[in-house]
Amino acid sequence: MLNQEVKFQWEKLVAQINQDRIAYYIHDNPVSSDQEYDERMHELLELERQFPDLVTQNSPSQRVGAQLEVGFEAVPHPSRLYSLDDVFEMDKLDDFDSAVDHASNSVFVNPGTLSSDSHTSFNLEANKHEDSNSEKIDAGKYLCELKIDGLSVNLVYQDSFLIKGLTRGDGEVGEDVTNNIYTIESIPKRLPGSINIEVRGEVFLAKKDFETLNRQQEELAKPLFANPRNAAAGSLRQKDPKVSASRNLSFYAHGVAGEVDYTKQSQVYELFHEWGIPISPYNRVVNTIEDAKKYIEEYGDKRSEIEYEIDGVVIKVNDLGLQRELGFTSRIPRWAIAYKYPPSQVHTKLLDIQTQVGRTGRVTPFAILDPQVLSGSIVSRATLHNAFEIERKDIRIGDTVILQKAGDVIPQIVGPVLKLRNGTEQIFQMPTKCPSCGALLVYEKLGDADLRCPNSEDCPAQLVERVINLASRKALDIEALGDKSALALCENIISSIENFFDLDEKQLSQNAFFVNLSGELSKNARELLSQIRQAKTKSLDRKLIALSIRHVGPNYAKLLVKHFPDLDTLAAANPDRLAEINGIGPEVALSIFDWFQDSRHQAIIQSWKKAGVTFDSDSYRSNFDSDVKLPLFGLTIVPTGTLENFTRESIKVTIESNGGKVTNSVSKNTDYLLIGKNAGSKLTKAQQLGVKVITELEFVQLLESPA
């Protein structure tokens, strides 16, 4: 038989060893010395030798090095997590307030209730609050907290060590996601002193991290996460902690169970804060239910400014003695209530699907919607990404669709409301011709998701997008040149970016957009001319982005200026020379080379030079390669077999555009053999040479991991 002490000794060692491994293999930031680690490992093996029943397949003794996968075993919560009663009307809060008052005035004291719940509970040995029952509590009666749209978890600290991280599950039993919880750096792995406590809280993704994640998903042609909660759940429920670690998960505590001896919940939060457990800065103690309503209104207005998604406000009785007195129903605590904001999803009619053309000719569909107010702004358009996404969601013209805001500002169509279909809905077909210039659209390569307009020089839509790109913050940062100015410029003033730097007052006044009522050049137009002059001497990497060279965004632009002293040297470089640069593969090298060979592009450069645009690099060879952060930087990868999500071409581009090199044969210098179905002789060769073999899933995880 295992006694509790031995079991705990083992759990503590496992926790420490796994934390060490995550710090070492995933964060690349060891927290223990090799010696400490070896000693723990030795101690663990010794303990498991004495008590073989301790050994599970998840024990570090059964796994080597970076094997840290999460198994999602069902584990009972030491004390139960309750859910909260949701209300949607402010009036219901008055009922709640009356019930609280009734209890606080009542003479009945519920003795020795041992409570626990998703938001708060305590086992208080000494009853320190005898007096609090007899007087009405008005000072700091309620604690208001924003309700985060994330995933509830229970962190179990034993003797101050974080030994388990569990999802909420059904409140009684959760899933073991401990190793993924260990990757969340803001969660302390050890508390001061020696305490047994359960910290409840929310794991979530900030809006910006949610958007980044969905952009990555989009680039990898993976389904997008519908909302930050799904994304947080998906990120925490990863088998490989490395993936969880890459997702930038955050945590705020909102409850506790165990040995905490305080009179107010807000004091417990202060204690947590001292311990380094993250607490939301938006929590507020108020005196009356009216003040709580004001808090709800205040954050209802400011909802879009909060850095993470919220769906309501939780109001809790702040006094812990009174919490105990109020107790629980079978399902919920009587001392807390959740007010839910109106959903940030709305139904609307999909009136039409149209397409737009990007600066490199990519044609993307977007939805024209019956305008609807959503999270405080009117939405009448939403991107649909590509034809495959429309097909996957089965969205048809005429459908009533569910519209929501993903993250901060981007409206997104979740899907159709199928039961409202009446048979008149139309399945969308991508156009065969460019909606702007009428050129026949093409797939550039087999297996591409996007159709493109090949008329790169004369397509008006592409020109507008190139002007917008040129003015964007990452390029020349010309604030006075927004979307509307760009449209006006391209309408009748310029027909290529070639003459952009020659723009003058006379040219601008040809379009009414730049002229004010008294017939003079508008203030914005004069500002535009001044900003164009200033842009002439901005850094070379910005100019490279402004030229709209295919594939050249901020990463490649910075890489190029470190290897070439000026634009002429870069323009003269052959593809082999370009591909020699670590981080630039043959595909991208060829695309850069081709761009400079085109006489129309040479004309742009000549014309810009004549207008006084400088093309020297100040950062040439300074700080060599230091700030280039591509996930596959410096890796040589050999793909083989049939991949599920990539064609032969697209895998090449994906590897190269993430900084890796693709070769066709396996050698000692190969970092990874990426295998799909029916991988043949290359696999055998890789095994002989000891080259690491990865699956498509592992490859995608590699892409998602921080460089």
Ligand SMILES: [Zn+2]
């Ligand atoms: Zn076109």
